[in-house]
Amino acid sequence: MLRCEASGAAFPARIQVAAHVVESQIEAHRPFGGVVPEIAARDHLTRLDPIVRAAMEQAGIDASALSEIAVTLGPGLIGALMVGVLYGRGMALGLGIPLHGINHVDAHLAPTLLIESFSPVRDVGTWLQVTPPEFPALALTVSGGHCQMSLLRSPVERRILGKTRDDACGESFDKVAKLLGLPYPGGPEIEVLARQARGGRFQFPMKLGPSLGPYEFSYSGLKTAVLDEVRKLAPGSSWRLSAAALADELKAELAHAFQEAAIGQLCLRLENALAGEAASVRSVLVAGGVAANAVFRTRLAEAAGSLPVRFAPLSLCSDNATMIGMQAYFQSADGWIQHPFPRYPESSETGFPERPA
Ligand code: KG4
Ligand code: ZN
Numbered sequence: 001m002l003r004c005e006a007s008g009a010a011f012p013a014r015i016q017v018a019a020h021v022v023e024s025q026i027e028a029h030r031p032f033g034g035v036v037p038e039i040a041a042r043d044h045l046t047r048l049d050p051i052v053r054a055a056m057e058q059a060g061i062d063a064s065a066l067s068e069i070a071v072t073l074g075p076g077l078i079g080a081l082m083v084g085v086l087y088g089r090g091m092a093l094g095l096g097i098p099l100h101g102i103n104h105v106d107a108h109l110a111p112t113l114l115i116e117s118f119s120p121v122r123d124v125g126t127w128l129q130v131t132p133p134e135f136p137a138l139a140l141t142v143s144g145g146h147c148q149m150s151l152l153r154s155p156v157e158r159r160i161l162g163k164t165r166d167d168a169c170g171e172s173f174d175k176v177a178k179l180l181g182l183p184y185p186g187g188p189e190i191e192v193l194a195r196q197a198r199g200g201r202f203q204f205p206m207k208l209g210p211s212l213g214p215y216e217f218s219y220s221g222l223k224t225a226v227l228d229e230v231r232k233l234a235p236g237s238s239w240r241l242s243a244a245a246l247a248d249e250l251k252a253e254l255a256h257a258f259q260e261a262a263i264g265q266l267c268l269r270l271e272n273a274l275a276g277e278a279a280s281v282r283s284v285l286v287a288g289g290v291a292a293n294a295v296f297r298t299r300l301a302e303a304a305g306s307l308p309v310r311f312a313p314l315s316l317c318s319d320n321a322t323m324i325g326m327q328a329y330f331q332s333a334d335g336w337i338q339h340p341f342p343r344y345p346e347s348s349e350t351g352f353p354e355r356p357a
Contacts, residue, residue: 001059002325005127010154010333011114014127015326020120022225022320023051033178035079035144041079048087058124063095064219070328073101076145080310086111100328104319105146106158109139110326111316112236112285113155118313118322133310134282138273140300142266143183143288143319144170151278155330161277162215162269169262172219172341176226176258180251181244191293196248197256202229204257206264217265221287226258246331263296270339272303287312291321 001019004012025043027074029035056062071088074081085101092099111118114130139154147164156298169173170187177186204225233250243251269285284304290296291311301309316323319357 001055002322002329010274010330011023011132012329012333014129015114016127017118017120017124017322018061019055020124020315020320020322021051021055021058022120023047033184034174037075037077037079040077041083044080044083048083052087052091063091066097068098068100068328068332069095070100070102072104072107072323072324074104076104095189098332100331102324102327102331103313104324105138105141105143105148107143107323108143108146108325109152109285109289110323110330111312112139112287112310113330114326116310116311118316120315123327133285136281137283137285138267138270138278138281139285139287140270140295141288142169142286142290144168144174144187144290146288147219147266148326149215149217149273151281156334161273162213162217162300163348164217164219165212166220167216167223169217170288172223172262173259175223175289176255179226179230179241179243180246180255181242185289186218187290187293189232190259191295193252194256194295197252199253199256199260201250201253202257204229204261206261206268208265210346212278215269217264217269219262222258222261222265224260226254226275229254229317259293259295263293263299266296267299270303274307281307281309284309286310287317289317290325 001014001017003354005015009034025035025040028039028043033106042305069088071084072081073085085248088099115128116131118128135152135154138151139152139158141148145168147168147170149161151159151161170185170214172185173190174185176186177189179183180190180193182189204222206222208216208221212218227241230241230246232244234243241255274281284300284307286297286300292314297311311317312323
């Protein structure tokens with residue numbers, strides 16, 4: 001839940017995260033090694049109302065004090081999205097206040113546009129000075145569902161340079177972790193395991209072939225390369241190939257080599273953009289679940305050279321409602337109240353999007 005000072009300006013002067021309640025479904029999905037759409041939707045149904053009430057309690061207000069509601073419109077799993085949108089619509093209708101439909105991938109970047117740090121323990125309920133980044137900015141959004149690079153002229157004017165052709169980066173972390181017998185979500189598990197490796201034992205491809213554009217991503221080939229290596233190391237395994245029984249050192253080496261290639265690809269694509277379409281940017285913004293990875297943070301800051309790099313605060317990297325509220329500020333200040341259900345206009349590949357009146 002967000003309070004903003006100087007509403008209406010392109011940037012608020014200060015913001016206050018009045019409540020920050022993050023409910024995780026990880027335990028419900030863990031036995032399956034990935035997100036199960038039906039479980040996600042049903043969990044939303046039962047947990048949404050208590051979470052909203054908890055947020056209002058944390059902020060010390062009741063619903064009548066709310067002035068706007070923001071809800072994720074997409075992209076995402078349709079069942080979970082429908083639960084959220086219908087709940088938001090009902091609440092907005094009942095309270096007679098506007099409802100903003102928010103694009104989830106855009107919202108991941110919103111914290112990087114406002115603040116440099118945020119601690120849920122220290123900062124909830126305090127006013128935080130807003131420090132906008134320098135524009136134009138090159139933005140990288142790397143999550144479990146999305147991997148995309150875009151150019152930002154302002155918080156609401158963006159052009160997508162490239163997306164993944166197949167899997168998202170975080171998804172490949174999750175799939176490789178599953179292959180190694182690690183629990184879901186795999187990203188943090190791979191990061192920890194990779195720290196135990198000496199490195200150099202395996203090497204997986206980080207350069208992509210010429211069939212992809214210079215700013216596009218692809219993770220299916222990397223996943224297959226890890227699978228092929230595991231097939232060699234675990235002979236006689238059935239169609240349900242798993243590296244779980246391999247020696248711990250071997251698993252650590254595999255995790256390390258995979259992480260190097262996955263992160264290497266992101267850095268190479270960033271370098272391509274900085275030498276090409278994004279040559280004149282004045283800052284780099286990085287967000288999404290994978291941005292929590294410490295090796296990624298270090299490597300990407302190196303790849304950006306002398307440009308200032310702003311990562312989403314750790315507590316706002318993975319999915320959270322605070323980033324949705326932050327994105328709502330920008331859309332609202334821009335006069336862009338997107339009512340669910342019309343389709344969210346995708347940023348075009350050729351120019352900044354035309355925003356609805
Ligand atoms: O942004 P997010 O919470 O959800 C989506 O919108 O997809 O991202 C979740 C993804 C998962 O794939 C998870 O494995 C990955 O982010 N992730 C990480 C790390 N922490 C989370 N990947 C690599 N290293 C991490 N430390
Ligand atoms: Zn996300």
